[in-house]
Amino acid sequence: MYISLSDRGGKRAKPQGAETALPSGVPFRLSPVIVWLGIVSMVTDVSSESVTAILPLYVTGFLGLSTIAFGFIDGINQGASAIVRIAAGWAADRSGHPKRIALAGYGLSMVARIGFLLAGGFWAIAAIVTGDRIGKGIRTAPRDALISVSAQPEHLARSFGVHRMLDNIGAAAGPLIAFFVLLMIPNGFSTVFVVSLAFAVIGVAVLGLIVPDVRADGLPDAAEREGRRLFAFSWSHLKEPGLGKVLIAAGLLGLVTIGDGFIYLVLQARDSFAVQWFPLLFVGTNVVFLAFAVPMGRLADRVGKIPVFVGGHVALLATYLLAASPIGGLATTVGCLVLLGAFYAATDGVLAALASQLTPPGKLATGIASAQTVVALTRMIASAGFGVLWYAAGASSAMVIAGALLGCVVVAVIFILRGTSPANVVNADA
Template structure:
């Protein structure tokens, strides 16, 4: 299935709602592609694998291994940003060969191999290497996978299709921490058991991708590969960032990413405030991801109707509210649940919506490259945010550090709105 960019976005301005008359694009009935369904199953299985580990990693590092908050900040930064080193290259390779599945399979396979390393890593440097390997695998697979979603989706329902994928993805993201919770309830120090179960789910996910997802092409057979006239080995072309709207989107996403604290830190702030038992810690991840999966499709549909940029900015407003509520001196179950709802709403309003927005603003022959560029900017900025917040925590304490980041985020939300508003008034790339 081959889609031109004009087919995907109809040349419409994203900040304005699309046409609603009889010829409006949203009159086409929504139909879910089996490709997107199977990709969602793969992501679901893989997220059971990855999130069962992520849910216990803050406690494993700071409690079981006895490392400092700064050490966790560095590891969380690696977790957020190690994938950035390969995202654009993986997207470019996908566009170059026109076969995203092959590149995505390599990424899922590398993450599976990294799960084996968790069974043996016990020190800071060994854990850093394993986390980096897992995240590099994620960086390799994400842009090609999102390119497969884009070429399989109905253009007028693009954000909604991404929402369906993210919903399935987050069933796994909620199931992984829940699985870790039950394991730790039965075995208080059963971190090794969590790692073994994580590896099993990773293997199943790779098998489903290899056997059940078709090898769709993203360019016509025999057509020139991206930038082929520049000769082999020229790689990523920076002029891609000058596509109307895409450069501004990357600036806004990078600015907001610098002010996006990793989930683990938010949960540690809540645990520090309320001092609840550590075995309940994985349930914080469950709560966030349940909200994410519930809201992913409705907010994707809203983004298609109301405007992707508007929903993207609104998601960061929810994140700001989460920061301020986490830093508030009022504890208990109610404020904690409200934080999880706000954090889940943030992810539902930004994750798939950013991918849909980036794909709308990228030429079709460079689709995975553009998606990889957006993901790279977010990954690098969030890596910086995690390391910086670890230092702020050490210097100011958790609550004050959260207030400081929240104050900067309030300014960043306003600035990003004007950045996106100026860029998306232009006609998207065609």
């Protein structure tokens, strides 16, 4: 299996599944494409995370809706993007211009931001969140495909880590902005929505005007056009050696991964801190994420992506158990934020890098999108289910149950992924 890696200067091919250790002597060079995509993600995350940080309070406090209602909305927030992820990945592969597909997704999310200024009820909020998340579903796989073809194969996970680091600077800044807005303007949710829209516009402008339209294949024009005519999406395209096991594992883990908002609501309910401090919980998690993103990427390139991915879910398990403990206070809260940030650093970019290495050329965005779709769908189910579980059993008991289920799934995933690695897949194909 091969992937063309063209960085606007020379072309070189490398077995896509081969894991290359860092001591190979190849120096790390960061593509400008990845930097600009990181900047786009950074300002877009300021937009999205400023809203996400206030959404639990906005829904359950300002609008007075139940945790079941929030669980439904958070489920949409987690999983609505799955509706279009594979289709968007396929469109990016077929067109050979993933930037164009990504731009459409960023644009849709920008338009959805306008709706937050007008909505005030459950169904309106649900519809707007759906539109925003569909935009995310359209843009994510094409964007990650651009990262993959622009990165050095020897430093693939590290390149994703750099992007995620830039992304999470915005993810930390967004809730921080929301915090200051609510601190200065009590119930200033509409002001947060205006700020969110402004940053979304900036992100679309940077992507459209500055990010180059890197092609995702490197095929000669004639062969490229012929390949476009012959390639039609089929679910069999996802039955690549190793990729199926990764999809199963990611799906099982997603079923026991609840939304961050619920974890923060558990902490807030236990310690009863003032609501204006609530957005800082998102800030803390994202600061840890951006601090760990590159080191986790380097670790995944060195020791393997699967061990790091599974280890990230062990950190999530520790988060659940710590949040459910009767011991409150600042230390416990900070511990939860550190563990949760480490979980994201060890799983988000690492899963995309792993999927890209297990996917053949011509189907790169589709393969990445398939992994992201499985995660989004299962996390949507998890959030909706946890909302009902909280309502029935209470916050701490629901968290303990979620932790027990996650522990069982982690053990099962270790057995499922045993013997699976990109290098082994390539050797089997050779």
